[in-house]
Amino acid sequence: MALDINDYLQKIGKKYTKESTLAAALVWRLAEGRSGVDVDLNQVVSVLVDSGFKSSVNKSRLKKTLANELGINKGSKKDTFRCSLKHIDDLDARFSVDEEHSIPKISFSFLDEGTFPESRAYLVRMGEQINGTYEYEFYDGCAVLMRRLMESLLIEVFEHTGQGQLIKDAAGEYKMLKGIISAIGGSSIKFARGIDKTIANVKKVGDNAAHGRTHITKKNDINDLKIEYRKLISELKSKSNIS
Known part of the structure; x- marks a missing residue:
C-alpha cells in the first residue's frame, strides 16, 4: 500500500467506475486493509473531489449506496464506514492494485474460467x-x-x-x-x-x-x-x- 492515495484512486478507477464501488475501495485503502477501522465519509468525498476524479459528490446519496457495497459496514460513529472482517480477504482481492504479484497460470480444470462475471x-x-x-x-x-x-x-x-x-x-x-x-x-x-x-x-x-x-x-x-x-x-x- 505504498501508493499515494491519489495514485491509488487513479489505478483502481481503471477497474471500477461506479461511484459507490470507488468509495468502497477508498474505505479499504484508507483503513489500510484492516477491519474495525472507521473511515469518515467526508474523507472519502474529499479524496474523490480533491483528486479531480469527481467534480462533485452527493454525500447523502453516496452514504446510502456505499452502505450497500458488499463487505462495507457502517462504522461505530455517524457517517463512518469500515471493512467487514468476514469479507476482508474478498476486499483485498477486489481492491488491491499491487502490480508486483501475479496469479500463476492455471488450466481451469475444476471450475470453468468464465464461471463468474468480472464484475464479481x-x-x-x-x-x-x-x-x-x-x-x-x-x-x-x-x-x-x-x-x-x-x-x-x-x-x-x-x-x-x-x-x-x-x-x-x-x-x-x-x-x-x-x-x-x-x-x-x-x-x-x-x-x-x-x-x-x-x-x-x-x-x-x-x-x-x-x-x-x-x-x-x-x-x-x-x-x-x-x-x-x-x-x-x-x-x-x-x-x-x-x-
Whole structure:
C-alpha cells in the first residue's frame, strides 16, 4: 500500500467506475486493509473531489449506496464506514492494485474460467484459487476454498431474495456457515433435489481440511465432490441472479 492515495484512486478507477464501488475501495485503502477501522465519509468525498476524479459528490446519496457495497459496514460513529472482517480477504482481492504479484497460470480444470462475471471480482479470484490449488495438488486449501465459495454464494442468495436478515446476528454481522445453512429451512429459498446433501458434504470436507489436526485431504476427497459441486455452484448462481 505504498501508493499515494491519489495514485491509488487513479489505478483502481481503471477497474471500477461506479461511484459507490470507488468509495468502497477508498474505505479499504484508507483503513489500510484492516477491519474495525472507521473511515469518515467526508474523507472519502474529499479524496474523490480533491483528486479531480469527481467534480462533485452527493454525500447523502453516496452514504446510502456505499452502505450497500458488499463487505462495507457502517462504522461505530455517524457517517463512518469500515471493512467487514468476514469479507476482508474478498476486499483485498477486489481492491488491491499491487502490480508486483501475479496469479500463476492455471488450466481451469475444476471450475470453468468464465464461471463468474468480472464484475464479481472476489468470486472470480476464488474460482481461480480453487482451480489453482486443485491443479497444484494443495487439496486441503482447495477444500477450504470450496467451502468458502459456497458460503459466499449462499450469502448472495439470501441477500438477493431479500432475506439477508435471517443470516445476520444481533450486531448485523453474517453468521457462521452452520447458522447460514440452518437458516435455509426457515426461508422461502427452495433448492433443487440433492443440493442440501451437497452443501452438507462440502461443509464437512472443508471443515475437516481446516480444523482436522492430523487430517490431510486427498485428491479423491475432492474428486468425489467435483460433479455435484459444479451443480451446486450453478444452482447458487441462478438463485442469486449472478450471470
